[in-house]
Amino acid sequence: MTSASYWVELFESQQRLGGGFLLTRRYVLTALHCLRDISSFDAQVEVALTDGSRLVGQVCRRDRDADLALITLSAAYEVKLPIPRAGVAQGGDDWYGPYRPAAAEVHLRGRVDDGAIEYLCEGGALIQALQLTVNQLLGDYSGYSGGPVVKESPGDHAPVVVGILLEQAPDRAAANRAANVLFAATIGEAMRRFDQFDVEHLMDVVHPTSGLSKGNGAGHEPTVDAAATTAEAWFDRIDQWSQRQVLDPSQVAELKFMAAKAAIERQVHGHDA
Structure with missing residues (x-):
């Protein structure tokens, strides 16, 4: 791993x-x-x-x-650590949390009960969430919030992040304890909530590669045909990720829109230069 x-x-x-x-x-x-x-x-x-x-x-x-x-x-820093792929979880998947609030704390592992439920979070929004069962019966899972939920993969595969831990369910029989059930916003929900991501950043999340072509090798911006071809190539790749269930439908639509938008903007900037 x-x-x-x-x-x-x-x-x-x-x-x-x-x-x-x-x-x-x-x-x-x-x-x-x-x-x-x-x-x-x-x-x-x-x-x-x-x-x-x-x-x-x-x-x-x-x-x-x-x-x-x-x-x-800060733009003054260059992060060189590997960035995981974003993915979609299904009920029955195994999951783990690589983040723990202190070195003396345990790592969380468990099972995905549901990969995409509508959940009314404490903030008041109805979000797409993962419902997770935790193997470690801690009684209190505070401190783990904000950490990534990673889907377990057999073999030596790269990690796939599927959610972000937010809340724990209360134990209905003991108000001062938490049940071993956690809720996490899906990565798709987080993407929909924030509009900061241009196509290059999104591509870096789902599959670390070089960004869209920045030229034709001669120091010039792509032509309209070249920009359209680049966008079509990304469309094909996005469809492949969708077929492998790396992306959910909303992510597919957003990525295709942003790929087209980026290609058009690059052509416009090329005319302005």
């Missing part, structure tokens, strides 16, 4: 806030409640990577209803 080097810890003034993970090389996704009392819209936080790097991040988007937040990393 590829090292789970994409999760991060968030700090403000040396105070640990919680976890998150690299959604792309520029953006970190976390649960909004992990940011606690940070009230300013564009507050800065420290993002600690698993390689020991500590980068400056800025809270760029908050979705209070869905309890999600997006942090952008």
